Amino acid sequence: MAHDMIELFFSQILNGLAIGQVYALIALGFSLVFGVSNLINFAQGALFMLGAFFAFTGVVWLGLPLPVAAVASVLLVTVLGMLLERVALRPLENGPFIAPVLSTLAISIIIDQLAEIIWSPEGQAFPVPYEEFTLFIGGAYITSTDILIFVFGGLAALALTWFLRASWMGRTLRATAQDRDAAAQLGVRTGDVRRLAFGLAGALGALSGILVALYFKSVFPAMGLPFGLKGFAAALLGGLTSIPGAVLGGLMLGVVETLASAYIGEGFRDLVAFSLLLVFLLFRPQGLLGDRRLDALGGAGGASGAMPSTSLLASSSSQRAAYRVRDIPPWGFLAVGAGLCLLPFVIDSSYILQAVVYAMILALLAGSVTLVSGSMGVLSIGHAAFYGVGAYTVAVLGHTYGLPTEVALPAAIVITAIVSALASLPLYKLSGHTAALGTLAIGQIGFLVFMTWLPVTRGPMGFLNIPAPTFELLGGLRLSAIGQKFWLVALVVAVLLFVGQRILNSDIGRVWRGIREDRLAAHAAGLPVRRYLMLGFAVSGAMAGAAGGLFAYVQSVITPDSFNVQVSMLLLTMAVLGGLGNLTGAALAGFVLTLIPELLRPFAEWRMIVYGVILLAALRWRPHGLLGAR
Secondary structure, three states: OHHHHHHHHHHHHHHHHHHHHHHHHHHHHHHHHHHHHOOOOOOHHHHHHHHHHHHHHHHHHOOOOHHHHHHHHHHHHHHHHHHHHHHHHHHHOOOOOHHHHHHHHHHHHHHHHHHHHHHOOOOEEOOOOOOOOEEEEOOEEEEHHHHHHHHHHHHHHHHHHHHHHHOHHHHHHHHHHHOHHHHHHOOOOHHHHHHHHHHHHHHHHHHHHHHHHHHHOEEOHHHHHHHHHHHHHHHHHHOOOEHHHHHHHHHHHHHHHHHHHHHOOHHHHHHHHHHHHHHHHHHOOOOOOOOOOOOEOOOOHHHHHOOOOOOOOHHHHOOHHHOOOOOOOHHHHHHHHHHHOOHHHHOOOHHHHHHHHHHHHHHHHHHHHHHHHHHOOOOOOOOHHHHHHHHHHHHHHHHHOOOOHHHHHHHHHHHHHHHHHHHHHHHOOOOHHHHHHHHHHHHHHHHHHHHHOHHHHOHHHOEOOOOOOEEHHHOOEEOOOHHHHHHHHHHHHHHHHHHHHHHHHOHHHHHHHHHHHOHHHHHHOOOOHHHHHHHHHHHHHHHHHHHHHHHHHHHOOEOHHHHOHHHHHHHHHHHHHHOOOOHHHHHHHHHHHHHHHHHOHHHHHHHHHHHHHHHHHHHHHOOOOOOOOO
């Protein structure tokens, strides 16, 4: 028995090293781009997906041999990577740091939707042009595909290392990563170097996509995001700016995931992976190899915030004079809410009323994000987890225990506020990019808890037939029609936005903005920074929890997919487009951007592409937000 356990353990190690090699290739792409441009490239997953589909097209549609199709795919995605630099980064160089990041997100949305149109949303079989075999090493085993992945992945990593160390272009790339201004003064064309980094990242993404297609023998348009996140986590584990660290982080993540899947359960592999990431961010934010050695692509500073202060918005605050801030006083939210309450009297269409209800909920959510990301400077890429806590609280209390709305909805607000405040504790010592990535890890952990905590959340099935809002204190008043729910949503959203604006205009809001601009100075001034951060997250969490509870009542069905990382990124996009730190702008952007896909519904499958183009245009022409960053 013990002998069989040992053999299983070594088999899992070998399989983990194979898939870890794929994570390492994706991580290398993130490291290259981040080292040179200080940019988290959220389109890397889309390039990974395109690499797999281009090879699939070459083999299945054009009848090419796999090696020829693979080379063509890598070349095409390399060119697309360079084009990405031209579209996503160069026009936004003088904007806030977050603008190019969201630009890559908008491009990812466009690419993913185009892939669904061209190849269909369904998964398709990827042909393996060789007969597979299993190699036994003692009692452990490894497949021929595992060997192929490990060999080609290792050769790609070695080739990249040689290129960076031995070639002139590689040395210029490393010099630009170390100090872009100094490299430019020495005559290095830093724009060309950035383009090269994006091209290499595209090539690595394409190769890893092809290897994954061989590993799972299938391709599907949604494959980019999960593997992109894993590659991102691998880059952080090894050291975001370290080439050897990216490889080590990928291998480590692959092994840990495979062991978790074998000994804990398949559903826990991602939960273990992102919990490990959060632990590393807390105790070694620079990663395993992200130190000051010469082989760190961007130096030690790169991993923990090669940005001024703690704020990803800091570059925009110095340009406030050029971008006028427009907002409304707190009572303005109450007035708008009262005006919207008249809508059910003049519109009979349930479809329109429901669309406006969702727009109000997303307005509240975008406002909750701007409190954290704008006012306190902690970029939140995991806010959907707090949204989910509110929704599941209402679902459990209302559906499972039958409690009325006057108990369930306030409980959702209070519980989410507490969870959010506790979630801020690990972020206290993090700044810049590491704080943002900490929120990403927290958001993913929250989503995975919703997926795996079966006794409470019911896992992937979620909750069906959540009862309509019922108020026992009002004689059992039941709000079953969408018009009746409309008034509840308008009231709660207006009151919470009113309270949020009052807090932002108070001394508390000014302290939050002071912490955002210079946390060290806030410490030196004697401010209890930790307490203010917890308070900010608690207020933001209360707003998100209320939005989640309202969503559960309106939707009457919730599943974990409603609270995944795509939702978090959408919320962040809304907050940025409205103007980070500007509650009015965030609420307006959340409201309008929720209605746009509905208005574009006649375009059917093209509507998300139009939506992505609108995001790109808004980031290009108003990078500081429609109503200005505050």
